Amino acid sequence: MDEALKTNVLYFGDNLEILRNRDYFPNECIDLIYLDPPFNSKKDYNILFKENGGVESEAQIKAFTDTWHWTQTAENTYHDIVINGPLKIGKLIGALHDTIGCNDVMAYLVMMTARLIELHRVLKPTGSLYLHCDPTASHYLKLVLDQIFGANNFRNEIIWRYRRWPAKQKAFQRMHDVILCYIKARGGPHRWNQLYEELSPSSIRQWKGKLRVDVTSEEGTRHSEIGEKVSPGVPMSDVWEISQITAPYKEYLGYETQKPLALLERIIKASSNEGDTVLDPFCGCGTAVVAAQKLNRRWIGIDITHVAVALMRNRLKDSFNIDAEVIGEPVDLAGAKALAYQDRYQFQWWALSLIRARPLGEKKKGADKGIDGVIHFIDEVSGTPKRVVVQVKSGHVGVNAIRELKAVAANNAIGVLITLESPTGPMRVEAVDAGFYHSPIWNKDYSKIQIFTIEDLLKGKTVDMPPQTQTSVTFAKAPKISKKEGKQLLMD
Numbered sequence: 001m002d003e004a005l006k007t008n009v010l011y012f013g014d015n016l017e018i019l020r021n022r023d024y025f026p027n028e029c030i031d032l033i034y035l036d037p038p039f040n041s042k043k044d045y046n047i048l049f050k051e052n053g054g055v056e057s058e059a060q061i062k063a064f065t066d067t068w069h070w071t072q073t074a075e076n077t078y079h080d081i082v083i084n085g086p087l088k089i090g091k092l093i094g095a096l097h098d099t100i101g102c103n104d105v106m107a108y109l110v111m112m113t114a115r116l117i118e119l120h121r122v123l124k125p126t127g128s129l130y131l132h133c134d135p136t137a138s139h140y141l142k143l144v145l146d147q148i149f150g151a152n153n154f155r156n157e158i159i160w161r162y163r164r165w166p167a168k169q170k171a172f173q174r175m176h177d178v179i180l181c182y183i184k185a186r187g188g189p190h191r192w193n194q195l196y197e198e199l200s201p202s203s204i205r206q207w208k209g210k211l212r213v214d215v216t217s218e219e220g221t222r223h224s225e226i227g228e229k230v231s232p233g234v235p236m237s238d239v240w241e242i243s244q245i246t247a248p249y250k251e252y253l254g255y256e257t258q259k260p261l262a263l264l265e266r267i268i269k270a271s272s273n274e275g276d277t278v279l280d281p282f283c284g285c286g287t288a289v290v291a292a293q294k295l296n297r298r299w300i301g302i303d304i305t306h307v308a309v310a311l312m313r314n315r316l317k318d319s320f321n322i323d324a325e326v327i328g329e330p331v332d333l334a335g336a337k338a339l340a341y342q343d344r345y346q347f348q349w350w351a352l353s354l355i356r357a358r359p360l361g362e363k364k365k366g367a368d369k370g371i372d373g374v375i376h377f378i379d380e381v382s383g384t385p386k387r388v389v390v391q392v393k394s395g396h397v398g399v400n401a402i403r404e405l406k407a408v409a410a411n412n413a414i415g416v417l418i419t420l421e422s423p424t425g426p427m428r429v430e431a432v433d434a435g436f437y438h439s440p441i442w443n444k445d446y447s448k449i450q451i452f453t454i455e456d457l458l459k460g461k462t463v464d465m466p467p468q469t470q471t472s473v474t475f476a477k478a479p480k481i482s483k484k485e486g487k488q489l490l491m492d
């Protein structure tokens with residue numbers, strides 16, 4: 001393994017900046033890359049949590065939408081590729097720019113090209129890259145990948161077919177994604193473990209004392225005699241039928257674009273071995289990371305939102321009892337101040353993640369105005385969820401902040417204020433004056449209004465509230481993955 005490479009780690013930030021940092025990613029250090037960028041569709045694919053009851057909450061987080069529109073950043077990246085990038089890639093991007101124009105599609109292609117150039121650099125000569133996209137973008141991306149990896153190194157266009165409710169459209173139902181697979185293939189054979197289609201029990205029958213397998217081919221069903229041993233099956237094709245992950249699947253964490261573990265396990269098993277390093281630079285709620293851990297591979301995940309990073313961290317803790325290190329998140333007050341200065345919303349989401357609160361997003365309605373996040377718990381025999389409501393303040397705070405919080409907490413169990421600045425004496429008095437929330441189940445009183453500074457939370461202080469049960473947690477809990485299923489990879 002590359003000594004300079006840090007593995008089993010999450011990065012918070014823009015993957016382009018992180019990938020370009022050669023202290024983090026030296027040349028040819030990664031065995032397998034899977035990337036699932038937000039597609040070039042009209043929908044914002046970043047963060048859409050489903051509220052209880054399936055209604056989309058307003059947690060639309062705009063942190064990276066810029067990446068996919070023709071902005072100054074896209075223009076600068078375009079110039080950088082054309083002027084400084086490899087000649088043939090610059091030529092292709094220049095030609096596409098002339099043909100497509102300066103629009104969202106071109107912005108997407110330019111941003112993807114810059115990242116794919118870096119990903120190609122960090123991939124080992126024996127490595128493979130799987131790019132997950134949809135039919136609105138796959139044809140453009142294939143042109144780009146052919147230039148970066150070489151058309152000879154194209155291996156597969158995998159069709160991931162899933163079922164979902166039919167949409168109202170005057171076209172055939174669109175029910176597949178595309179995963180483009182390329183190998184780096186410089187100076188040696190690439191990793192490849194043959195996978196086989198699972199045989200249904202009905203297709204294996206005893207026949208004249210020997211086992212026979214029915215294999216359905218395009219021409220119809222043909223039979224093959226295979227002797228005493230059961231064959232591993234037929235080599236797997238490039239059309240994969242795997243269910244999408246939605247509620248009420250146990251695996252579903254409420255992350256809109258969550259991919260099935262089964263899909264990632266297939267990719268990782270085919271194109272890496274135990275101990276290899278898997279990188280997902282757009283890792284969302286961390287499906288690739290979890291699949292890698294489960295299969296005893298090393299992993300690196302990158303995401304640009306704190307919500308995704310927090311979800312991933314919780315998922316690794318819940319599934320494997322791993323406390324993942326996150327690079328790029330504040331670790332002290334100075335770092336927290338820098339984040340607040342740089343981006344108020346990212347600061348807010350990060351602060352909420354410290355107490356495992358779920359962000360409510362920007363477009364809140366009615367009584368939820370003024371609430372930045374919530375923690376759910378169940379405290380009644382009836383099972384009705386109760387809420388801890390959270391406000392985060394990165395600027396100056398005074399007694400009015402507590403009065404405001406008291407108002408929004410009135411119809412909720414507990415109100416929490418997270419603040420960068422230390423609270424004033426009158427704020428503390430006003431908070432104490434709010435009294436207590438009484439828990440009927442635990443028969444215990446909890447302070448109605450609680451104030452935490454960022455420093456308190458970094459030191460490990462937590463909200464004083466009734467315990468969360470398995471069914472009442474704020475984020476869906478990832479199922480535990482047993483030691484046998486995914487024995488933890490020894491770090492060295």
Ligand SMILES: C[S@@+](CC[C@H](N)C(=O)[O-])C[C@H]1O[C@@H](n2cnc3c(N)ncnc32)[C@H](O)[C@@H]1O
Nearest residue numbers: 014015036064257258259282284285287303304
């Ligand atoms: C389609 S989702 C990935 C979902 C993931 N495969 C899963 O199973 O959860 C895309 C992710 O890319 C992240 N993202 C978008 N732009 C990014 C960037 N420039 N750098 C790092 N992450 C980014 C988003 O925050 C989002 O979580």
